[in-house]
Amino acid sequence: MKKAKRPQTRSKELCAKDFMNRDIITVTPEDNLQAAMEVMLDNHVTGLPVLDKADHCVGLISATDILRYEQDNADLVAEATSDVARYFDQMTQRWEDVRLTSYTLEKLSEVQVSEIMSRDLLYVRPDTPATSVAQTMLDREVHRLLVLDEKKYLLGLVTATDFVRLVAKGIPKTSVRRRRS
DSSP, X not given: OOOOOOOOOOOOOOBHHHHOBOOOXXXXXXXXXXXHXXXXXXXXXXXXXXXXXXXXXXXXXXXXXXXXXXXXXXXXXXXXXXXXXXXXXXXXXXXXXXXXXXXXXXXXXXSBGGGTSXXXXXXEOTTSBHHHHHXXXXXXXXXXXXXXXXXXXXXXXXXXXXXXXXXXXXXXXXXXXXXXX
């Protein structure tokens, strides 16, 4: 007696939309760097998508961008007495010290996010296979990728932490939050 063959069903490949983080906090180009830094600290994130008034993603601001701006504009005279902040430099894969002067920290409230945000958006589409998302992150040496639709509306964000969560628990986050000034 022959056993009937079961039709082979190809399992659906996991895509960005299946595990992307939808719990996203955003800022606008008009927000200032001090506010953006406070949002990052309050929410334990290192980068924020930047949305314009039409909710199109127009940039990304990271803690590294703000620290580099501060460092580039630090008052050289005050360096000896300034505080030190640490950040992880993705390019060198090392923790770096950055001197923070109170003068420049006060000036951060006068600088708009649009002045230093990255406009070269690294993103994937929602149907991008997880393996391609991971490879893009490795190739571009980033730990986050935006998930945008064809009109550059922000749908989600994929981070290295999302991959860890996927492997460890298989539990995606679900809500979307936007911060508006």
